[in-house]
Amino acid sequence: MSLRLRAPIVLPCDAACSVLRDAVVDIDTDGRIVHCGPFADAPAFDAPVRELTGILLPGLVNTHAHSPMTVLRGMGDNLPLIRWLTEAIWPAEGKMTRQDVHDGMVLGSVEMLRAGVTTSAEMYFHGEEVAQAALDTGARVVLAPAILDGLGMDWRKMLADISAWIDADGVRFGPGERVELGYGPHSAYTLPPEALTEVGAAARERGALIQIHVAESTQEDEVQRANHGSVPALLASSGLLGGRVLAAHSVHLSDEDIALFAANRVGVAHCPGSNMKLASGIARLRDLRAADVAVGVGTDGPASNDDLDLWEDVRLAAMLSRVSTMDSTAMGAADALLLATRCGAEALHRNDIGALEPGRWADVVHVGLDDPAFAAGLDVPDTHLLANLIWAAGSRTVRDVWVAGEQVVADGETTRVDRREAQATAGKVTKRLLG
Amino acid sequence: MSLRLRAPIVLPCDAACSVLRDAVVDIDTDGRIVHCGPFADAPAFDAPVRELTGILLPGLVNTHAHSPMTVLRGMGDNLPLIRWLTEAIWPAEGKMTRQDVHDGMVLGSVEMLRAGVTTSAEMYFHGEEVAQAALDTGARVVLAPAILDGLGMDWRKMLADISAWIDADGVRFGPGERVELGYGPHSAYTLPPEALTEVGAAARERGALIQIHVAESTQEDEVQRANHGSVPALLASSGLLGGRVLAAHSVHLSDEDIALFAANRVGVAHCPGSNMKLASGIARLRDLRAADVAVGVGTDGPASNDDLDLWEDVRLAAMLSRVSTMDSTAMGAADALLLATRCGAEALHRNDIGALEPGRWADVVHVGLDDPAFAAGLDVPDTHLLANLIWAAGSRTVRDVWVAGEQVVADGETTRVDRREAQATAGKVTKRLLG
Known part of the structure; x- marks a missing residue:
């Protein structure tokens, strides 16, 4: 299923590290990106729209x-x-x-x-x-x-x-x-x-x-x-x-x-x-x-x-x-x-991941804003926003994750496997190896 | 009100960095620690008991x-x-x-x-x-x-x-x-x-x-x-x-x-x-x-x-x-x-904080175990447990916090002030200072 992600900030991670405001990432049925850019200029895309409130960046x-x-x-x-x-x-x-x-x-x-x-x-x-x-x-x-x-x-x-x-x-x-x-x-x-x-x-x-x-x-x-x-x-x-x-x-x-x-x-x-x-x-x-x-x-x-x-x-x-x-x-x-x-x-000699660009896999991360790191919100200069993301926010602010267009983390938890079960299973292995 | 905290692991942070198993921290009405040690040897203490499932350590x-x-x-x-x-x-x-x-x-x-x-x-x-x-x-x-x-x-x-x-x-x-x-x-x-x-x-x-x-x-x-x-x-x-x-x-x-x-x-x-x-x-x-x-x-x-x-x-x-x-x-x-x-x-030239010892203020942290860092649980050697706490767990695992015996964080959120309100208020200041 194709999908459009729309968010107030999109960081495509192009070579210039652009900061796009009110932008979309369009994903085709194969899970590849077909377009990434400001919403206002985006070509029509026949897909459900997922409206997000935070920052999108590549996985x-x-x-x-x-x-x-x-x-x-x-x-x-x-x-x-x-x-x-x-x-x-x-x-x-x-x-x-x-x-x-x-x-x-x-x-x-x-x-x-x-x-x-x-x-x-x-x-x-x-x-x-x-x-x-x-x-x-x-x-x-x-x-x-x-x-x-x-x-x-x-x-x-x-x-x-x-x-x-x-x-x-x-x-x-x-x-x-x-x-x-x-x-x-x-x-x-x-x-x-x-x-x-x-x-x-x-x-x-x-x-x-x-x-x-x-x-x-x-x-x-x-x-x-x-x-x-x-x-x-x-x-x-x-x-x-x-x-x-x-x-x-x-x-x-x-x-x-x-x-x-x-x-x-x-x-x-x-x-x-x-x-x-x-x-x-x-x-x-x-x-x-x-x-x-x-x-x-x-x-x-x-x-x-x-x-x-x-x-x-x-x-x-x-x-x-x-x-x-x-x-x-x-x-x-x-x-x-x-x-x-x-x-x-x-x-890794790969040009199909690591950026939100047409032709690359739609490996996408949604960072949420409910954190002191983003107290001032998104309406701040680009350098300020990037500083808050890298220096003050980090992993704890990741809310949703897609790999090849498939959502594998929703609201902080993995969708395909149960996190607690994964912990318990691995924990049993550790205890056996320690014993 | 006096209070007993009981947990499967207590780290008093004495000079030897002892790891106590099934232990208590007893807190008097003034908010000072009166006893910290294994439950089995603890003197009677007339206070409500808060049973915790994780690790207690000083703030x-x-x-x-x-x-x-x-x-x-x-x-x-x-x-x-x-x-x-x-x-x-x-x-x-x-x-x-x-x-x-x-x-x-x-x-x-x-x-x-x-x-x-x-x-x-x-x-x-x-x-x-x-x-x-x-x-x-x-x-x-x-x-x-x-x-x-x-x-x-x-x-x-x-x-x-x-x-x-x-x-x-x-x-x-x-x-x-x-x-x-x-x-x-x-x-x-x-x-x-x-x-x-x-x-x-x-x-x-x-x-x-x-x-x-x-x-x-x-x-x-x-x-x-x-x-x-x-x-x-x-x-x-x-x-x-x-x-x-x-x-x-x-x-x-x-x-x-x-x-x-x-x-x-x-x-x-x-x-x-x-x-x-x-x-x-x-x-x-x-x-x-x-x-x-x-x-x-x-x-x-x-x-x-x-x-x-x-x-x-x-x-x-x-x-x-x-x-x-x-x-x-x-x-x-x-x-x-x-x-x-x-x-x-x-x-800081203080001997009344920084450890869970009688006479010191009851500034206490409860670290929860619902995290991959603690997949193997607490039934592991002491060095293993401390390594998991310091190298792999950290701030995201803190669930409850007391200062001078008063609970100021409960299940990850501050009790006295609303975190989101604090963020919004500080955010407004930042935006004015940027303007």
Whole structure:
């Protein structure tokens, strides 16, 4: 069914971050946007009209997550990284069934949808269950089943399985193309160089996205530089770059690394919350953007940065950029909003989400105004409005969410799955894993 | 009326950050705590019992704010600091009436109470209206009417007015001693040294708290060091230290400055959100705590760090401490919780708030469990529970709040004032100031 959404403010998240007043978003029966613009100039559109009272914007794009880890949230807190992994996380993950991954992902999707995050880039094991959970909740997922080596895992088999899945179902599938399927080679330090070579070739052949952790920690960076030059240099020399690549974290980059990313159109998932909490370091957001690298924001997994609230990470990205450059104008509210939407899509090499523009999927968020952040209402200057939205409002003000034109959150609650049931189911998994 | 609160989890915020299971908080008719401990061992208490299903903890303490600035929130966003002040904030403040200050403070108090922040340390002009707003909403305020010089302001008169007010009403007054009155010399760079001397003497004479901005920005630090040695050294030599002093921000401190603060028992209000957003720098939280300086967390004013959500600033304090020291164990959830409560009270030189202990005021927060952060419920290890509370839950989970034993938030809404009315009133002020 086609649909017109009309609201006093629409933020299409075009490159200029326009603020449209009294505007519409017209959605066709397939769930794609056919028009977005001021009501007064809108062409006739034969569809029911949904009159909204707040702000419409594109669904946020979380460019790096391991959302099934909702069931591990809180485990081993405050242990040093290596003990956290070996004493808390890996033992628990070793006990996780396919169903556990599904149940964890359902709760993660519920959390993200309620926060207005319509797309998440996910790297995890049991990819089929991650995809199914997204199909169950209505969330959009850019999925990279993990490819690892050792500990009983065989990277060649994992790679072949993904290729076979893509060859069977396509890179994008599901209603509204909910699922995008790609490759998740975990990192350069957990895989041999020939794995990177073969993953690069397989992904390019299929036009599929590669998601990989890059230069997240000081240790990784130091080991890698001693052995192979930098991580980006190794990715380039092994032939992984050149297609659609998303480099998560990318904290420890030299100028040459940034230039290499720019030349190869590598997208970056900046994860400020995780990088701060795990003491990984401060990524060079401003330098990456100045070099024209597409950067989005990611929450990372909820076991390490616990709330999957992308609004908080977007604020962190802007604030951390400001304090690390000692420049209070390094990133403003408009740029922060684009980082969470349009730029996030770009980092994922997608031009069909992240903005309210004809041809893109109608992934739309309605922010309500019943909050102190919007005490002055909407009749304020554009910069003021954007500041209130980004700096003071955030996830708690999200009321309604559509993915591919389908309403998946209504008045703050998910429509396809019962939030409390999702909590209870995931909670049981956590207790079993703790036991 | 006396009251017993009983809940499955009580976090008294004692120095060890104990987690009590099935425990009670007993409150006498004056609004003070008479007992807090496990239900099984509790002495008989003749009072109605309120059975709660979530987590009880002390009300949070915001150690530095200018909350009436809710009416300026969003103005001049993304201007460099000096243009933001001269083009946006000062012209708008010049138009603010006493009533505007009251209305802005009411909205600020409403926001803070709903987030479980029961006490805020406030520096602003028109102190009477700030106090009245707190008395209207039921919030607790540690008030420092601002003392400034120049631009038509006379520090001698402002100082004399505060002394006269304290001599009339006392340092603490109002039901449940809601208001504490002290001195707010704005900063060493906006006042002559003799003002610092006289404020120090007047405050010590009355046992009153001094709140002052210290070494917030690089510029301030550089100018001050060139002229007088460091800001803390100037405060010491002018005689301002020695009594109850709270130094807000304190970003740019040398080892000697920290030692000076420790020797003079100066409390520090660490404002990580404001310091990041305004690119002021990164305060030395770990070094201050290692030197035994009492440090709390502050939001700063809502015109600069826009949402008055202390939970977010507490997370920031921990995360910024971790990344700036490159140590992921620099601050964990338990320490972060104490920073927001017990340590905040200590920074304000108060031992009657910030913990659930006999003799302290019954400023109590009830956190509800209907949230993905608590999917696994309360039957998890203590560290797990604290991690979920601090890293994943936060302000949105606060359901009920008491100040001095009086319930001021019930099921998420303020009881004394209507939140929507407060929003509408403050919104009108903003629009007039923008016009």
